[in-house]
Amino acid sequence: MVEEQxxxxxxxxxxxxxxxLKENAEEKRWRxxxxxxxxxxxDFNEKEYTNSSDIKIKDIYTSSDLPADQEPLLGISGExxxxxxxxxxxxxxxxxxxxxxxxxxxxxxxxxxxKYLISHGETGxxxxxxxxxxxxxxxxxxxxxxxxxxCGVNVTSLKDMEVVFDGIDLSKVTTSMxxxxxxxxxxxxxxxxxxxxxxxxNKIGGTVQADILKEYIAQKEWIYPPExxxxxxxxxxxxxxxxxxxxxxxxxxxxxxxxxxxxxVQELAFTLADGFYYVDMGIKAGLDPNRFAPRLSxxxxxxxxxxxxxxxxxxxxxIWATVLKEKFxxxxxxxxxxxxxxxxxxxxxxxxxxxxxxxxxxxxxxxAVFGGTQxxxxxxxxxxxxxxxxxxxxxxxxTQQILAEETGIADTIDxxxxxxxxxxxxxxxxxxxxxxxxxxxxxxxxxxxVKNGYIQREIAATSYRRQKRLESGEExxxxxxxxxxxxEKPINILKISKEAEKIQLSRLKNTKETRNVEKVKKxxxxxxxxxxDEKKNxxxxxxxxxxxxxxxxxxxxxxxxxxxxxxxxxxx
Amino acid sequence: MVDGKNQLLFKDKPIKILLAKPGIDGHDRGILVxxxxxxxxxxxxxxxxxxxxxxxxxxxxxxxxxxxxxxxLLNGAHMTVFRKVAQIMESRNxxxxxxVGGGTIPDEDKPELxxxxxxxxYGPGTPLSxxxxxxxxxxxEARERKLR
Numbered sequence: 110m111v112e113e114q115x116x117x118x119x120x121x122x123x124x125x126x127x128x129x130l131k132e133n134a135e136e137k138r139w140r141x142x143x144x145x146x147x148x149x150x151x152d153f154n155e156k157e158y159t160n161s162s163d164i165k166i167k168d169i170y171t172s173s174d175l176p177a178d179q180e181p182l183l184g185i186s187g188e189x190x191x192x193x194x195x196x197x198x199x200x201x202x203x204x205x206x207x208x209x210x211x212x213x214x215x216x217x218x219x220x221x222x223x224k225y226l227i228s229h230g231e232t233g234x235x236x237x238x239x240x241x242x243x244x245x246x247x248x249x250x251x252x253x254x255x256x257x258x259x260c261g262v263n264v265t266s267l268k269d270m271e272v273v274f275d276g277i278d279l280s281k282v283t284t285s286m287x288x289x290x291x292x293x294x295x296x297x298x299x300x301x302x303x304x305x306x307x308x309x310x311n312k313i314g315g316t317v318q319a320d321i322l323k324e325y326i327a328q329k330e331w332i333y334p335p336e337x338x339x340x341x342x343x344x345x346x347x348x349x350x351x352x353x354x355x356x357x358x359x360x361x362x363x364x365x366x367x368x369x370x371x372x373x374v375q376e377l378a379f380t381l382a383d384g385f386y387y388v389d390m391g392i393k394a395g396l397d398p399n400r401f402a403p404r405l406s407x408x409x410x411x412x413x414x415x416x417x418x419x420x421x422x423x424x425x426x427x428i429w430a431t432v433l434k435e436k437f438x439x440x441x442x443x444x445x446x447x448x449x450x451x452x453x454x455x456x457x458x459x460x461x462x463x464x465x466x467x468x469x470x471x472x473x474x475x476x477a478v479f480g481g482t483q484x485x486x487x488x489x490x491x492x493x494x495x496x497x498x499x500x501x502x503x504x505x506x507x508t509q510q511i512l513a514e515e516t517g518i519a520d521t522i523d524x525x526x527x528x529x530x531x532x533x534x535x536x537x538x539x540x541x542x543x544x545x546x547x548x549x550x551x552x553x554x555x556x557x558x559v560k561n562g563y564i565q566r567e568i569a570a571t572s573y574r575r576q577k578r579l580e581s582g583e584e585x586x587x588x589x590x591x592x593x594x595x596x597e598k599p600i601n602i603l604k605i606s607k608e609a610e611k612i613q614l615s616r617l618k619n620t621k622e623t624r625n626v627e628k629v630k631k632x633x634x635x636x637x638x639x640x641x642d643e644k645k646n647x648x649x650x651x652x653x654x655x656x657x658x659x660x661x662x663x664x665x666x667x668x669x670x671x672x673x674x675x676x677x678x679x680x681x
Numbered sequence: 682m683v684d685g686k687n688q689l690l691f692k693d694k695p696i697k698i699l700l701a702k703p704g705i706d707g708h709d710r711g712i713l714v715x716x717x718x719x720x721x722x723x724x725x726x727x728x729x730x731x732x733x734x735x736x737x738x739x740x741x742x743x744x745x746x747x748x749x750x751x752x753x754l755l756n757g758a759h760m761t762v763f764r765k766v767a768q769i770m771e772s773r774n775x776x777x778x779x780x781v782g783g784g785t786i787p788d789e790d791k792p793e794l795x796x797x798x799x800x801x802x803y804g805p806g807t808p809l810s811x812x813x814x815x816x817x818x819x820x821x822e823a824r825e826r827k828l829r
Binding site for chain 2: 240241243244246252253254255256259260324328329330368369370456459460461493494495496569572573576580586589590599602605676677680681
């Protein structure tokens with residue numbers, strides 16, 4: 110293992126060498142003769158080309174843009190450093206999983222949607238929760254008014270989860286739950302249902318997002334200060350490593366960081382820095398990274414600059430494998446692999462001329478496939494306006510099926526490898542990521558950089574710069590600042606019924622009337638003790654509290670009493 | 682930014698605006714861009730941060746004597762939450778602070794919001810200059826009522 114403090118600085122110096130340009134006599138000759146003549150003849154004024162990461166793009170790339178030792182930086186698929194893909198046969202073995210994120214309204218609505226998907230052969234479920242659930246606020250709280258079931262399904266107590274999974278055998282499906290601040294509570298509820306179905310936890314597979322660092326960075330859904338959430342996540346890691354080895358307890362997410370305004374390099378650097386933090390946390394909790402790192406997975410954005418996105422994904426795999434091996438001493442290849450889910454970018458969708466969004470999503474989905482993603486969600490064309498309609502979702506899914514089964518882009522592994530441009534860009538993005546790691550390290554690590562608002566300010570600055578480029582017309586969005594149409598016809602969008610709110614309120618009222626109050630109190634008291642004792646693992650206590658039908662807000666309030674809330678640092 | 686006779690209105694004190702996301706909603710990309718844009722346009726900008734209650738938003742606006750409250754929500758709850766803010770303002774007879782809105786607001790909701798005197802209601806992709814002009818117009822109305 111390399112001396113920790115200087116690791117990123119050393120790596121930066123090392124990868125910098127991969128981007129140093131060499132003199133290419135042939136390129137120089139071409140520039141001075143053929144190109145120069147052509148430009149003069151056509152009266153061509155050269156402008157500067159950059160991408161989201163402000164990396165300058167050359168007009169042409171040649172072999173001299175790559176280092177002499179480029180080959181070992183790539184390796185071959187399924188082998189270290191996994192630049193070309195994590196599995197030996199990639200999509201020849203199996204296409205990426207087409208995992209469409211869904212969830213809406215009441216647990217009943219969501220249950221029938223899940224059963225519908227299962228009946229059509231789906232084995233991987235993916236659940237979206239509404240805003241009150243994401244912030245651990247009960248549906249009968251004043252704050253939740255008007256928000257029930259709007260952005261996903263509402264879950265206030267185990268009763269709701271029982272309805273969501275009614276008639277679904279948890280040993281036969283895996284479930285991905287996009288939830289962060291109360292991730293441990295939802296995991297506890299899921300485990301409680303498994304227990305009721307008579308299943309051993311070691312048979313239960315699934316994923317919770319639980320990436321709390323990116324919440325403070327981008328998505329902004331938290332309950333407590335960072336340290337409190339991190340302690341709970343640590344307990345979940347330890348508990349699951351022992352008891353639920355197939356449970357993926359963190360999905361380290363760049364998606365939201367990018368949507369919040371970050372560049373591709375920022376998305377990559379901040380996400381991997383979060384990932385390194387979780388690895389370090391697991392090691393400090395006494396776990397073997399060879400054992401727990403395979404349970405960490407990633408979630409990236411695929412935005413509109415095609416080659417930049419592909420380069421980002423390839424660089425991500427190389428950096429992760431390298432740092433885990435060199436810095437954290439991970440030897441098992443399975444623990445060095447960066448596996449990831451991709452979602453196309455919501456930000457690039459426009460409400461103007463919405464059918465254009467199908468094309469944007471297609472290009473972004475292609476980048477994800479060339480980037481070697483393990484699973485993919487394609488956005489629907491109407492999502493700049495609302496949750497997608499059924500028709501729009503179907504086109505989004507069909508887009509993936511056409512890419513997989515008609516176009517041939519998945520016929521061979523990492524088909525763009527060796528492209529001078531793509532490899533040079535991959536090297537460049539890798540270098541810029543290490544520059545951020547070094548800077549973050551000098552600030553005392555990612556947690557400090559988040560708590561003092563540095564990361565958030567970096568993102569806000571990039572986002573504002575981009576907006577100004579759109580305003581000036583330097584950057585183009587078709588239908589927004591070019592080829593604008595007046596009097597556009599509205600399209601049909603999905604409306605969420607107000608019934609969901611009534612149904613949820615009445616179920617909660619009934620739950621509160623019928624549950625054993627003494628049991629609820631006892632379980633919450635025990636949870637409070639566990640929260641107070643750093644050495645205790647809170648997971649078994651969370652499971653007990655969930656089983657007593659304590660609500661998500663009651664359970665989280667125990668932590669709120671002890672840890673308090675969180676006010677974010679000044680960003681603007 | 683402000684020309685002609687209106688310049689006098691803002692001579693000693695520039696337009697003061699409070700930005701807030703009063704629902705349960707962390708989508709703050711747009712509001713952070715606007716905070717910078719309003720500041721660059723010479724306004725005094727206050728940001729209420731995430732998750733303030735509608736009551737807190739109105740209290741802050743009154744205590745800080747702002748000209749405009751700009752509300753942003755991208756979680757679909759605008760009809761409930763924006764209405765709460767408007768109702769609190771109405772119940773307290775506050776008429777010298779203008780309300781503007783923005784976010785993912787379907788066209789069909791806009792007339793009802795206008796009835797609550799919540800104007801603008803711009804979506805993603807709206808040029809900053811359009812938003813700044815609108816806020817300025819609403820700030821003039823508010824400032825005139827303050828001086829009345």
